[in-house]
Amino acid sequence: MTVSHIVGAAVARKEGRDKVTGAARYVDDMVLPGMIYGATVRSSVARGKIKKISFGSSVDWNEFVVVSAKDIPGKNCIALILDDQPCLAAEAVNHAEEPILLLAHPERHKLRKAVEAVSIEYEALPSIHTIEESEQKSAVIWGTDNTFKSYLVEKGDVDSVWKEAAHIVEGEYFTGAQEQLYIENNGVIAAFDEENGVTVWGSLQCPYYVHKALMVLCGLPDNKVRVVQMETGGAFGGKEEYPSMIAAHAALLARKSGKPVKIVYDRMEDMAATTKRHPSRTRHRTAVDRDGKILGGEIEFTIDGGAYATLSSVVLSRGTIHAGGPYYWPSARIRAKAVATNTPPHGAFRGFGAPQSLFAMERHMDRIAQVVGISPVEIRRRNFLKPGQATTTEQIIRENIHLDRLLDRALELSDYDAKKKRFAKENKTATRKKGIGIAAFLHGAGFTGSGERYLNSLVGVEASADGNVRVLVSSAEFGQGTNTVLCQIAAEALGLPYEDVAIARPDTTVVPNSGPTVASRTAMIVGKLVQSAAKGIQQTLAKRGVLKDDYTPEQFRAACREYVAAHGTLKSYARYGASGDVYWDDDKYRGEAYAAFAWAVYVAEVTVDLTAYSVTVDDFVALQEVGKVINPVLAAGQITGGVAQAIGFALYEKVVWQNGRMINNQMTNYIMPTSADLPPIRVFFEELGNVHGAHGAKGIGELPMDGPAPAIVNAVEDAIGVGFDSIPLLPEDLFEVLRDESLEKDVSSPMRGLA
Amino acid sequence: MNSSPEESAKCEVSFIVNGEARKAFVHPMERLLDVLRNELGLTGAKEGCGEGECGSCSVLLDGLLVNSCLVPVAQATGASIITIEGISAHALMKPLQEAFLECGGAQCGICTPGMILAAVQLLEKKPEPALADIREGLAGNLCRCTGYMQIFEAVARATRQRAAK
Numbered sequence: 001m002t003v004s005h006i007v008g009a010a011v012a013r014k015e016g017r018d019k020v021t022g023a024a025r026y027v028d029d030m031v032l033p034g035m036i037y038g039a040t041v042r043s044s045v046a047r048g049k050i051k052k053i054s055f056g057s058s059v060d061w062n063e064f065v066v067v068s069a070k071d072i073p074g075k076n077c078i079a080l081i082l083d084d085q086p087c088l089a090a091e092a093v094n095h096a097e098e099p100i101l102l103l104a105h106p107e108r109h110k111l112r113k114a115v116e117a118v119s120i121e122y123e124a125l126p127s128i129h130t131i132e133e134s135e136q137k138s139a140v141i142w143g144t145d146n147t148f149k150s151y152l153v154e155k156g157d158v159d160s161v162w163k164e165a166a167h168i169v170e171g172e173y174f175t176g177a178q179e180q181l182y183i184e185n186n187g188v189i190a191a192f193d194e195e196n197g198v199t200v201w202g203s204l205q206c207p208y209y210v211h212k213a214l215m216v217l218c219g220l221p222d223n224k225v226r227v228v229q230m231e232t233g234g235a236f237g238g239k240e241e242y243p244s245m246i247a248a249h250a251a252l253l254a255r256k257s258g259k260p261v262k263i264v265y266d267r268m269e270d271m272a273a274t275t276k277r278h279p280s281r282t283r284h285r286t287a288v289d290r291d292g293k294i295l296g297g298e299i300e301f302t303i304d305g306g307a308y309a310t311l312s313s314v315v316l317s318r319g320t321i322h323a324g325g326p327y328y329w330p331s332a333r334i335r336a337k338a339v340a341t342n343t344p345p346h347g348a349f350r351g352f353g354a355p356q357s358l359f360a361m362e363r364h365m366d367r368i369a370q371v372v373g374i375s376p377v378e379i380r381r382r383n384f385l386k387p388g389q390a391t392t393t394e395q396i397i398r399e400n401i402h403l404d405r406l407l408d409r410a411l412e413l414s415d416y417d418a419k420k421k422r423f424a425k426e427n428k429t430a431t432r433k434k435g436i437g438i439a440a441f442l443h444g445a446g447f448t449g450s451g452e453r454y455l456n457s458l459v460g461v462e463a464s465a466d467g468n469v470r471v472l473v474s475s476a477e478f479g480q481g482t483n484t485v486l487c488q489i490a491a492e493a494l495g496l497p498y499e500d501v502a503i504a505r506p507d508t509t510v511v512p513n514s515g516p517t518v519a520s521r522t523a524m525i526v527g528k529l530v531q532s533a534a535k536g537i538q539q540t541l542a543k544r545g546v547l548k549d550d551y552t553p554e555q556f557r558a559a560c561r562e563y564v565a566a567h568g569t570l571k572s573y574a575r576y577g578a579s580g581d582v583y584w585d586d587d588k589y590r591g592e593a594y595a596a597f598a599w600a601v602y603v604a605e606v607t608v609d610l611t612a613y614s615v616t617v618d619d620f621v622a623l624q625e626v627g628k629v630i631n632p633v634l635a636a637g638q639i640t641g642g643v644a645q646a647i648g649f650a651l652y653e654k655v656v657w658q659n660g661r662m663i664n665n666q667m668t669n670y671i672m673p674t675s676a677d678l679p680p681i682r683v684f685f686e687e688l689g690n691v692h693g694a695h696g697a698k699g700i701g702e703l704p705m706d707g708p709a710p711a712i713v714n715a716v717e718d719a720i721g722v723g724f725d726s727i728p729l730l731p732e733d734l735f736e737v738l739r740d741e742s743l744e745k746d747v748s749s750p751m752r753g754l755a
Numbered sequence: 756m757n758s759s760p761e762e763s764a765k766c767e768v769s770f771i772v773n774g775e776a777r778k779a780f781v782h783p784m785e786r787l788l789d790v791l792r793n794e795l796g797l798t799g800a801k802e803g804c805g806e807g808e809c810g811s812c813s814v815l816l817d818g819l820l821v822n823s824c825l826v827p828v829a830q831a832t833g834a835s836i837i838t839i840e841g842i843s844a845h846a847l848m849k850p851l852q853e854a855f856l857e858c859g860g861a862q863c864g865i866c867t868p869g870m871i872l873a874a875v876q877l878l879e880k881k882p883e884p885a886l887a888d889i890r891e892g893l894a895g896n897l898c899r900c901t902g903y904m905q906i907f908e909a910v911a912r913a914t915r916q917r918a919a920k
Contacts, residue, residue: 017856
């Protein structure tokens with residue numbers, strides 16, 4: 001076999017040429033013969049009973065196909081976990097923008113007027129819009145107590161630590177909703193006929209989630225539902241569960257009209273109606289000794305799930321498990337809950353609960369450092385998890401990770417010590433004050449706990465008669481590099497050139513269910529399965545005696561030709577098998593939460609302008625240990641993109657709510673970072689390896705979302721001596737707190753408790 | 756969304772698209788973006804926001820970078836238009852496409868056509884841009900995937916390669 005080093009090489013993105021030439025086909029680029037267009041009539045109130053629906057006379061309704069909940073052949077729900085979210089509201093609505101009716105017409109431009117011509121009368125019911133209102137239960141809108149899910153993690157005896165503590169440090173931290181803001185809005189095309197059932201082409205992350213939802217909605221067997229992923233213009237979690245909804249709508253219109261139906265949201269509809277990151281509140285109460293060592297603590301983590309359960313239980317789970325950060329807690333009690341409010345359901349977004357609870361943890365570490373009187377560096381160094389120690393869920397760290405060394409390297413790369421001293425000196429006379437902040441964190445790769453066991457993913461690799469290899473997975477490409485890294489892994493396993501390996505477009509009639517494309521699981525878990533399925537091809541050929549141990553690509557082709565001529569097809573499958581040492585107790589929330597963690601220390605340098613009340617990030621160092629880096633260009637792209645999105649989360653992106661409706665649902669007034677706003681994002685990797693992933697890979701995609709926000713807010717505090725515990729931190733938020741402060745006098749005096 | 760063109764008000768418009776003479780029978784207030792995509796089958800220009808914020812519908816109109824979602828087609832009559840499909844319509848197109856591919860400047864790809872056209876315009880105006888020029892020159896085109904770093908690198912690489920020739 002030729003020695004190849006495709007894994008670890010910066011090969012070009014598999015579908016890259018199509019993307020740079022404009023040839024890549026996204027769902028809105030596709031037109032089917034006879035296709036018509038669909039639109040959605042949505043609730044204008046946050047909560048109420050539907051009393052009457054009337055169709056205005058300004059529109060010729062004979063031209064339109066109209067679908068209501070009555071047209072649903074199966075169950076009126078979007079099947080996911082609890083199946084509590086209706087596809088179309090029938091009698092009552094629980095959030096603004098909830099879908100009620102669907103319209104379709106051959107001419108796209110006639111739809112807006114028609115949607116406006118439908119008037120719906122409601123009997124308004126009291127609605128709730130914040131975590132606090134939900135907890136007060138002034139209205140009970142879900143279950144008996146507005147709680148979707150709660151968890152309790154208990155380690156050691158936290159009740160006994162308070163009396164021996166030198167300091168007890170408390171803090172309360174908040175994060176806001178964040179819009180994924182993929183540049184391609186949600187969109188699908190659906191077709192229906194009695195013989196084949198329903199087919200959906202869409203912009204989506206999880207073909208088999210949509211597949212399952214359509215089976216339940218339409219009452220069809222699995223072979224009568226086909227889902228095809230088109231090129232997908234960004235997702236970030238925003239196309240994890242929502243595509244099941246828009247696909248369901250298009251399928252219902254296609255079934256009723258007998259024509260293919262395209263629904264593509266415009267930006268305003270996409271921002272107002274689809275999922276966002278869960279707003280959160282985290283309370284910390286921590287006992288530390290004289291030296292700043294954590295003795296134990298209580299963490300209360302609460303997220304706002306919106307009106308239906310959807311994915312909140314799993315977002316909460318990840319946030320809960322990450323709430324203690326990369327630190328050793330001799331004892332801890334973490335109480336977590338996801339509550340209901342009358343807002344559109346919050347959903348998956350890169351990081352999935354972890355950016356929320358880690359923002360709190362990393363702000364709180366700086367607070368503890370101040371109380372103890374040691375530096376932010378030292379407080380972390382004294383509390384880092386070490387190999388052999390157990391996390392809050394009693395997971396023993398088996399990886400040979402030394403966070404103190406990672407920290408040292410990050411400090412060196414960012415010139416932390418020198419800058420910290422220089423800024424403290426220069427800030428005394430400056431109106432533009434500089435600061436530097438750090439965040440240390442971890443991110444678990446793959447589904448939580450027993451999740452991967454339940455997923456039971458299946459992956460295939462096939463070789464054709466001419467020796468072309470094709471990877472068969474439902475794992476979708478939406479920019480992160482799935483196509484490329486999985487082809488690299490298969491090529492490496494087979495000793496073939498990268499160019500000889502292709503990947504099938506995810507189509508449920510062609511690819512097996514390799515699980516959803518989420519949770520930083522693709523390179524690690526699906527990659528490992530691709531590797532073994534590829535090895536299976538090799539073994540099959542060797543067993544038949546058509547391939548020697550040592551072969552050239554030409555000999556591989558000849559062997560495939562011979563095998564396929566004799567046996568018809570050459571396919572190999574690999575199914576996930578949990579390794580024996582991965583133990584998880586769902587009831588006690590204890591055990592091996594993740595097969596592997598990625599680890600990171602980030603350093604942010606900022607300028608706070610006290611005349612404009614603006615914060616600018618001037619430099620950003622992102623150092624992480626992610627196991628084997630399969631493609632350095634793609635991996636760095638994941639980090640820079642994630643850091644940019646997290647800078648937005650920290651400083652720019654504010655969802656403005658009014659009665660449970662997003663009112664700044666435009667790119668004009670919901671601001672994401674442009675090329676002029678971002679610092680140099682300097683990316684560094686360490687590669688320790690990992691036994692569970694292909695070639696030692698771990699997850700990478702979500703990690704960079706976790707650390708930037710606390711690093712930046714810590715840097716703001718370093719600059720001006722005022723701590724903020726709520727993000728996003730916009731100029732108006734700075735102004736509100738700082739206007740009464742005469743900061744010019746003495747920047748070194750801390751002014752706590754102002755935020 | 757589209758405006759409401761009435762069938763009766765349609766007229767013929769003609770222009771040069773990627774070096775070729777093209778015609779379309781459309782309402783004069785139809786967005787250039789829709790005419791390119793729906794009438795001419797040039798789907799490289801994408802709609803991201805429909806209000807000129809994201810730049811994913813960018814094309815060159817008589818050498819100027821425009822958001823084609825904000826341009827009524829009547830305004831483009833007689834003009835020369837370059838879209839991402841016009842690989843040979845501009846000397847800078849191919850080197851930039853290659854540099855984006857090599858540097859990881861395209862991730863999900865939806866902003867890429869507009870971003871490459873913005874880069875064409877930038878290099879035309881400033882053949883040897885400094886990093887600050889690149890940042891400013893591309894600030895009208897939003898990318899949610901890359902954090903822009905690989906895009907800056909791609910533009911810098913295309914610039915270097917051009918200078919080396």
